[in-house]
Amino acid sequence: MQSIAHFTTPQIPDITDPALTARLQHTLDQKTKPLGSLGRLEALALRLGHILGSTAPALQQPQMLVCAGDHGLAARGVSAFPADVTGQMVHNFLAGGAAVSVLARQHGLALTVVDCGVARAVEPPTAASTAAAQNGTASPPRLLQRRVAAGTQDASCGPAMTPEQCAQALANGQEIVRGLPGNVLLLGEMGIGNTSVASLLLARLGGVDLAACTGAGTGLDTEGIARKRAVLQQALQANAQATSPLQALAALGGFEVATLTGAVLQAAAERRVIVVDGFISSAAVFVASRLQPTVLQRCVFAHRSGEPGHSLMLAQMQAEPLLDWGLRLGEGSGAALAWPLLVSACAILREMASFEAAGVAERLG
Ligand SMILES: O=C(O)c1ccc[n+]([C@@H]2O[C@H](COP(=O)([O-])O)[C@@H](O)[C@H]2O)c1
């Protein structure tokens, strides 16, 4: 079992269950429709039934977890936006004005925003701004402070985190999920510079050429992308010894990504459905899957990001995302957008009538 400092990877059981798969397939095939006619919605229903261990799965109290952190690398000009935007967007999440705030509110997803290490500590919102963000819905966004430090070190000069900091962030993610209700975790993140982190983790752990892993992020032009590639090449060289998943996470990662990796491991251990957003959330799952491949049995990949490295990362995990809409925002916005598809897949299993119950004649022959 891999470990770093005081963190040891938990065991994630294999949930392969051919008898359950057969029962789920039979249940779907008995519904009043030609075989397979609900297409990929049926594959999604199978997966959700499998994760939740039921032919009548119910998604309960879905939790959107948005982890935020700042990156030393951002000072090297790897993003189109200034690093201050990380903290400013966290305030926007809490005030109810960000895309993920709107979509979480629309779909009744509880929103927890975590300051994992934003440069300037995020102040808890006032009662008045909380009420405004609530906008008539049951629960306002919630801030958790699980700061490891005020941002990571510049990975182009050496490790972004110490092993102890990485272990702390992983443990924070586990502890956060232990405290959340429900059986679904949706992943989101915020961190200026964190497409660089995802690209570096893909290059190092996936053995993919760095140039192919690196894209425009928040909107770099061609010259900016060339600069970003050169900086990321330095980061790989400065951390050449960091080859195992946890060493790579510590050397090349970020506090929000490491916290999400811990959250994914915990959610998988509890057999929650994990709804993965874009390139950076996928990077957290990618690291977790290199520690415990069985994590992937619990994941639903919401969408294919417009960031080119994401397709390469999905291929490494043999993941086929639900949507391909050219989203490249992060925050959990794609996971929230895909959420109604999961709700529909479970409703089909639970509520659709069988041929027998509805008195509909079955297929000839
Ligand atoms: O999730 C994605 O696919 C994605 C793709 C591009 C950008 N982002 C978001 O943009 C930020 C990182 O972009 P950058 O250019 O600063 O590395 C970070 O806050 C992410 O949430 C997210």
Ligand SMILES: Cc1cc2nc[nH]c2cc1C
């Ligand atoms: C404005 C803005 C919003 C974001 N949301 C997630 N990442 C982001 C990056 C920027 C720059």
